[in-house]
Amino acid sequence: MTSIVINFQMQNQTVGYLETVKQVSSHDQTLNWLEALWASWYLYMNNDIYATGMMSFLLHEVIYFGRCLPFMICDKIPYFHRYKIQTKIPTLKEQWDCALVVLISHFTAELPQIWFFHPIATWAGLAYGVPFPTWSKISLQLIACFILEDTWHYWTHRALHYGLLYRHIHKMHHYYSAPFGLAAEYASPIETAILGAGVIGAPLLLLSLTGDLHLFTMYVWITLRLFQAVDAHSGYDFPWSLRHFLPFWSGADHHDLHHKVFIGNYASSFRWWDYLLGTEASQRKKQNGRSMKIVIHKEE
Numbered sequence: 189m190t191s192i193v194i195n196f197q198m199q200n201q202t203v204g205y206l207e208t209v210k211q212v213s214s215h216d217q218t219l220n221w222l223e224a225l226w227a228s229w230y231l232y233m234n235n236d237i238y239a240t241g242m243m244s245f246l247l248h249e250v251i252y253f254g255r256c257l258p259f260m261i262c263d264k265i266p267y268f269h270r271y272k273i274q275t276k277i278p279t280l281k282e283q284w285d286c287a288l289v290v291l292i293s294h295f296t297a298e299l300p301q302i303w304f305f306h307p308i309a310t311w312a313g314l315a316y317g318v319p320f321p322t323w324s325k326i327s328l329q330l331i332a333c334f335i336l337e338d339t340w341h342y343w344t345h346r347a348l349h350y351g352l353l354y355r356h357i358h359k360m361h362h363y364y365s366a367p368f369g370l371a372a373e374y375a376s377p378i379e380t381a382i383l384g385a386g387v388i389g390a391p392l393l394l395l396s397l398t399g400d401l402h403l404f405t406m407y408v409w410i411t412l413r414l415f416q417a418v419d420a421h422s423g424y425d426f427p428w429s430l431r432h433f434l435p436f437w438s439g440a441d442h443h444d445l446h447h448k449v450f451i452g453n454y455a456s457s458f459r460w461w462d463y464l465l466g467t468e469a470s471q472r473k474k475q476n477g478r479s480m481k482i483v484i485h486k487e488e
């Protein structure tokens with residue numbers, strides 16, 4: 189934290205969170221509302237490891253399940269079914285069963301790891317004080333994170349489709365051949381660790397190369413990456429979906445096809461790796477439909 193905030197913390201250790209926000213806002217009027225909420229959280233918690241751990245876990249839960257909600261509502265409104273890529277609408281029971289597995293994984297596999305994040309990341313030089321970096325800097329770092337993570341995801345996901353790796357690790361994620369939002373993180377803990385290493389590793393690599401990254405940027409990145417993952421599994425391709433405006437953005441149709449045909453379309457956010465290396469699912473289907481069918485049966 190900045191020295192202003194540390195001095196402030198020493199005088200106000202017993203007040204509630206909202207009172208802390210009020211006092212921080214009047215103490216330093218240069219802070220915007222988000223920076224004031226952020227600084228107050230660390231002051232209120234009075235333990236940076238707990239503060240980051242709890243904020244990270246809550247952010248993940250709220251964004252993940254919150255982003256799934258609009259798609260669950262679309263499932264209930266027939267008007268939106270015209271935008272469904274595959275015709276199958278998941279039942280509430282299917283979605284609840286899936287959510288339960290995802291929740292258990294969040295509490296057992298992810299929560300313990302989250303507590304190690306703060307000490308490791310701050311040791312590596314991650315900043316978490318106020319004010320936040322400028323939006324132009326955040327935007328550039330986000331683009332770098334998307335490119336780095338997409339590359340990691342392409343190669344590791346492609347590797348996870350080979351033999352034993354598929355059968356013992358990745359097969360669980362392919363349980364749903366017509367995916368829906370909640371299925372985005374329905375995966376074995378080993379797969380979550382392998383693919384999650386790209387999500388956490390991309391910004392940390394950036395930090396090690398440039399020596400400049402803020403925890404807030406990391407949260408924006410994780411939020412956008414969660415949006416991408418849930419959207420990709422949503423099963424909906426709307427006329428307003430991002431891929432219609434950014435032709436190299438993968439979108440739901442790209443990953444939905446991966447779940448449907450099991451091979452091809454391995455990248456997460458962009459289409460370029462699959463395009464350049466000839467692993468686009470539709471392309472392979474067109475050019476080599478017969479041999480692909482054989483592989484599908486073998487992998488199933």
Ligand SMILES: [Zn+2]
Pocket residue numbers: 345349358362446450
């Ligand atoms: Zn896969």
Ligand SMILES: [Zn+2]
Pocket residue numbers: 361367372421443447
């Ligand atoms: Zn998937």
